[in-house]
Amino acid sequence: MHDCMQADERLQQTVLQYIAARSGKQLRPLIVLLCAQLCNPVTDKTLRAAVALEMLHNASLVHDDVVDSSDTRRGQPAVHTQWSNKVAVLTGDYMLAKVIGLVAEVRNIRILEIVSNLGRNLSSGEMLQLHFGQSMWIDEERYLRVIDQKTAQLFQACAEAGAESAGCTPRQRNALREYGRLLGLCFQIKDDIFDYSDLEELGKPTMSDLRDGKVTLPLIEALRRAPQEEAEEIRKKGERICEASVTPEEETRLLEEIKSFVLRFHGDEYAVQKMLGYKKQATEALSIFRDSSEKNSLLALLDYAINRVQ
Amino acid sequence: MHDCMQADERLQQTVLQYIAARSGKQLRPLIVLLCAQLCNPVTDKTLRAAVALEMLHNASLVHDDVVDSSDTRRGQPAVHTQWSNKVAVLTGDYMLAKVIGLVAEVRNIRILEIVSNLGRNLSSGEMLQLHFGQSMWIDEERYLRVIDQKTAQLFQACAEAGAESAGCTPRQRNALREYGRLLGLCFQIKDDIFDYSDLEELGKPTMSDLRDGKVTLPLIEALRRAPQEEAEEIRKKGERICEASVTPEEETRLLEEIKSFVLRFHGDEYAVQKMLGYKKQATEALSIFRDSSEKNSLLALLDYAINRVQ
Numbered sequence: 001m002h003d004c005m006q007a008d009e010r011l012q013q014t015v016l017q018y019i020a021a022r023s024g025k026q027l028r029p030l031i032v033l034l035c036a037q038l039c040n041p042v043t044d045k046t047l048r049a050a051v052a053l054e055m056l057h058n059a060s061l062v063h064d065d066v067v068d069s070s071d072t073r074r075g076q077p078a079v080h081t082q083w084s085n086k087v088a089v090l091t092g093d094y095m096l097a098k099v100i101g102l103v104a105e106v107r108n109i110r111i112l113e114i115v116s117n118l119g120r121n122l123s124s125g126e127m128l129q130l131h132f133g134q135s136m137w138i139d140e141e142r143y144l145r146v147i148d149q150k151t152a153q154l155f156q157a158c159a160e161a162g163a164e165s166a167g168c169t170p171r172q173r174n175a176l177r178e179y180g181r182l183l184g185l186c187f188q189i190k191d192d193i194f195d196y197s198d199l200e201e202l203g204k205p206t207m208s209d210l211r212d213g214k215v216t217l218p219l220i221e222a223l224r225r226a227p228q229e230e231a232e233e234i235r236k237k238g239e240r241i242c243e244a245s246v247t248p249e250e251e252t253r254l255l256e257e258i259k260s261f262v263l264r265f266h267g268d269e270y271a272v273q274k275m276l277g278y279k280k281q282a283t284e285a286l287s288i289f290r291d292s293s294e295k296n297s298l299l300a301l302l303d304y305a306i307n308r309v310q
Numbered sequence: 311m312h313d314c315m316q317a318d319e320r321l322q323q324t325v326l327q328y329i330a331a332r333s334g335k336q337l338r339p340l341i342v343l344l345c346a347q348l349c350n351p352v353t354d355k356t357l358r359a360a361v362a363l364e365m366l367h368n369a370s371l372v373h374d375d376v377v378d379s380s381d382t383r384r385g386q387p388a389v390h391t392q393w394s395n396k397v398a399v400l401t402g403d404y405m406l407a408k409v410i411g412l413v414a415e416v417r418n419i420r421i422l423e424i425v426s427n428l429g430r431n432l433s434s435g436e437m438l439q440l441h442f443g444q445s446m447w448i449d450e451e452r453y454l455r456v457i458d459q460k461t462a463q464l465f466q467a468c469a470e471a472g473a474e475s476a477g478c479t480p481r482q483r484n485a486l487r488e489y490g491r492l493l494g495l496c497f498q499i500k501d502d503i504f505d506y507s508d509l510e511e512l513g514k515p516t517m518s519d520l521r522d523g524k525v526t527l528p529l530i531e532a533l534r535r536a537p538q539e540e541a542e543e544i545r546k547k548g549e550r551i552c553e554a555s556v557t558p559e560e561e562t563r564l565l566e567e568i569k570s571f572v573l574r575f576h577g578d579e580y581a582v583q584k585m586l587g588y589k590k591q592a593t594e595a596l597s598i599f600r601d602s603s604e605k606n607s608l609l610a611l612l613d614y615a616i617n618r619v620q
Contacts, residue, residue, distance in 0.1 A: 009434045011441045063403060067396040086377040086440055089399055090433045093373060096406055097429025103410070104422040112414040112422075119407025123400045124319045130396055131321045 001029075001051050004098055015079060015091045019058055022074050028158045029054045031183070031301070035162030035176045038294040039169075045106045046165040052102040052115060053158050059095035060122050062088050067126055068212060111161050118157040125149025129214065136235040136242075138215050140224075147188040148181070155184030175285045179298065182282035186305040189275045192216035194310075196259055196268050207255045213242040217274065219258065222267030234261050279306055311339075311361050314408055325389060325401045329368055332384050338468045339364045341493070341611070345472030345486045348604040349479075355416045356475040362412040362425060363468050369405035370432050372398050377436055378522060421471050428467040435459025439524070446545040446552075448525050450534075457498040458491070465494030485595045489608065492592035496615040499585045502526035504620075506569055506578050517565045523552040527584065529568065532577030544571050589616055 005020040007013045029050035036046040064070070065078040066088045072078055080088035096119070103115050129146050138146075159180025163173045195209045196218045209216055215238065223231045237254045240246055246254065262268060279302050289295050315330040317323045339360035346356040374380070375388040376398045382388055390398035406429070413425050439456050448456075469490025473483045505519045506528045519526055525548065533541045547564045550556055556564065572578060589612050599605050 007430075007434065009437050009441070012434055012437050060403070063399050067399055085395065087437070089373050089377055089402075090437045090440070092399075092403075093370070093406070093433035094430055094437070096403070097426055097433060100410055100413070100429060101423070101426035104419060104426055107419065109414060109417065113411070116407055116411035116414055119410060120317075120404055123403035123407060124317065124322055127319050127322050127397070127400045127404070130400070131319070 001054065004051055004055060004102065007094065011087070012091065012094060015083065015087060016095075018082065019062070019079065019091070022076055023058075024074050026054060027301070028057050028154065031155060031158040031180060031298075032162035032165070034294050034297050034301075035159045035180070036166035038176070038289055038292065038298065039163050039172050040166040043165055043167075045108060045111070046162060048102050048106045049111055049161040049165045050158075052099050052106070053118075053154070053161060055095050055102070056099045056115065056118065056122075057154060059092045059099065060126075062095070063092040064126060066092075067130070070212075106165070108164065110164050114157050114161050114164070118153055121149045121153040125151075125153070136215055136223075136238045138220060140217065140220055143215075143217055143220055144185075147185060147192075151188040152181045152184030155187070156180040159183075171288060175288050178285040179282050182278045182285065183302060183305060185278045186275050186282070186302065189217060189271050189278075190305055190308065193218060193268055193271050193275075196262050207259060210238065210241060210255060210258060211251070217271040218262045218267035220267070221270040222262040222265035225265045225267070226261070230261075234258060275306055311364065314361055314365060314412065317404065321397070322401065322404060325393065325397060326405075328392065329372070329389065329401070332386055333368075334384050336364060337611070338367050338464065341465060341468040341490060341608075342472035342475070344604050344607050344611075345469045345490070346476035348486070348599055348602065348608065349473050349482050350476040353475055353477075355418060355421070356472060358412050358416045359421055359471040359475045360468075362409045362416070363428075363464070363471060365405050365412070366409045366425065366428065366432075367464060369402045369409065370436075372405070373402040374436060376402075377440070380522075416475070418474065420474050424467050424471050424474070428463055431459045431463040435461075435463070446525055446533075446548045448530060450527065450530055453525075453527055453530055454495075457495060457502075461498040462491045462494030465497065466490035469493075481598065485598050488595040489592050492588045492595065493612060493615055495588045496585050496592070496612065499527060499581050499588075500615055500618065503528060503578055503581050503585075506572050517569060520548065520551060520565060520568060521561070527581040528572045528577035530577070531580040532572040532575035535575045535577070536571070540571075544568060585616055 001023075002020070005016040007016055032050035032053055033042060033046060036042045061073060062079050065073055066080045066085050070078055071081045078088070079091060099115065103112050106112070125146055125148075128142075128149060156177050157180070159176040160173060163176045168176070192209065195206055195216065197206060210219070219238075223234060226234070234257075237258060241251055241254050241258075282302055283299065286295060286298060311333075312330070315326045317326055342360035342363055343352060343356060346352045371383060372389050375383055376390045376395050380388055381391045388398070389401060409425065413422050416422070435456055435458075438452075438459060466487050467490070469486040470483060473486045478486070502519065505516055505526060507516060520529070529548075533544060536544070544567075547568060551561055551564050551568075592612055593609065596605055596608060
């Protein structure tokens with residue numbers, strides 16, 4: 001990873017170092033490694049795939065922060081905040097090109113296809129979210145499509161590429177694909193639940209999704225459960241926030257109202273149940289593997305996704 | 311090409327159609343095809359490489375227009391103008407992911423490496439330009455490095471990938487790489503000369519590079535030739551334009567002054583001579599091939615690069 005986050009051009013190098021120094025939890029390469037080792041010993045292909053997928057993830061975060069106008073990433077200024085949108089776009093592109101190079105070195109056509117499909121899905125997922133994710137009328141089905149493309153496909157690709165890199169059987173590949181996708185859904189839903197939690201000490205402030213116009217599962221379900229008139233009122237309030245035509249004080253008041261609406265109709269609890277359902281399916285997907293420390297770690301990752309407090 | 315510019319997501323599809331309908335001259339796939347056919351009959355790999363490189367080019371233009379804040383492309387609103395920076399970033403990413411998929415289908419490791427190196431060079435070239443391209447102190451060597459990475463590497467990659475796709479010999483590959491690079495340099499220098507021409511009816515208005523803070527060969531050479539004091543004055547004027555702290559009237563006046571300075575010291579003529587030198591080298595690179603309609607077309611492309619009036 002260290003070797004790959006290098007560039008000849010000085011500014012490019014500085015920006016890559018900045019990103020590398022704020023590397024986060026690196027869950028995705030962990031998934032690649034665990035899924036490979038669960039099938040067969042980790043190979044050189046596994047390591048390259050792990051680095052490639054983490055770089056693809058980081059490249060997409062750099063671009064997403066531009067797209068979402070998010071000023072911070074992992075508690076620090078985002079690349080586009082620290083430098084500019086221009087530098088962020090080009091750095092993301094540079095990293096994507098590195099990803100192609102890494103995947104080329106893996107010399108496995110399936111892994112190449114996994115990464116190519118993933119790249120399309122990630123950008124489509126963000127586009128989908130731009131298109132109707134920011135609507136007070138989004139329904140659960142569309143929400144699930146967005147988070148599937150935006151988050152779950154990346155976890156799925158990590159699991160599948162890991163398995164593939166270690167020469168898995170088709171049955172193992174399918175099981176780990178499924179596990180990865182479901183783990184990703186759990187992660188994203190948990191993130192979305194956080195937005196309605198009281199844990200202000202999280203990296204990101206609560207209600208930040210809605211402040212950015214993103215309507216997620218807890219609110220979607222509360223809107224579905226509430227009487228039509230009340231839902232209508234809340235939608236109007238949400239739209240006022242999204243239009244950004246409100247004063248900061250008014251925005252705070254509206255966000256508080258929407259939050260207590262969600263809690264009153266137990267939208268957050270519904271999301272928890274949904275997540276637990278996915279966890280159960282993910283555990284079942286792993287049942288074809290006999291017990292091992294890798295399998296235990298993958299199960300522990302599921303627990304972590306659901307129970308983490310940040 | 312048509313089949314590749316598709317997406318499931320509706321907004322994405324609309325944007326891709328918009329780009330496809332403004333496809334430009336498509337010189338790059340032409341180079342791929344001609345260089346392949348010059349060595350051996352065109353294959354399916356050639357066609358995929360041609361589409362991949364044209365898509366990579368178009369993806370980088372979509373991102374470059376965001377980076378350079380250029381509002382128009384091929385005489386029409388750029389993607390980020392027509393929609394938003396967000397949509398432009400994501401569409402570029404989507405196209406880059408398609409490129410990986412296409413190159414994966416070619417199943418040729420050399421072509422994969424060519425495309426990966428190219429991706430890195432394109433973003434580094436833009437970054438280089440951001441970093442010191444926009445300085446009144448850039449010298450010829452750095453200018454050549456920028457245009458090599460930004461433009462010539464793409465032409466080189468087209469020539470090399472075309473040759474490779476048709477199973478060329480190493481000698482043929484090297485000759486065509488060289489031809490491609492030199493053709494690219496001619497193209498870019500001609501573009502830069504246009505900026506100091508009187509052809510206002512061109513797609514882009516003249517002096518637009520300098521207005522964007524880009525200092526190119528004609529001005530670099532004029533600054534080198536002029537007496538130190540006069541050069542100093544012009545640099546200050548150039549910097550005032552780049553700082554964008556001038557009124558439109560003042561900007562027009564300053565641009566006119568710089569233009570007549572360049573013409574007075576024959577900076578444009580120097581750039582023409584430089585370009586003719588590259589053309590001569592490119593012609594020599596092709597001398598290893600016997601006469602054929604493909605070779606004639608490649609030679610005609612050189613003439614076109616240098617003599618075109620737009």
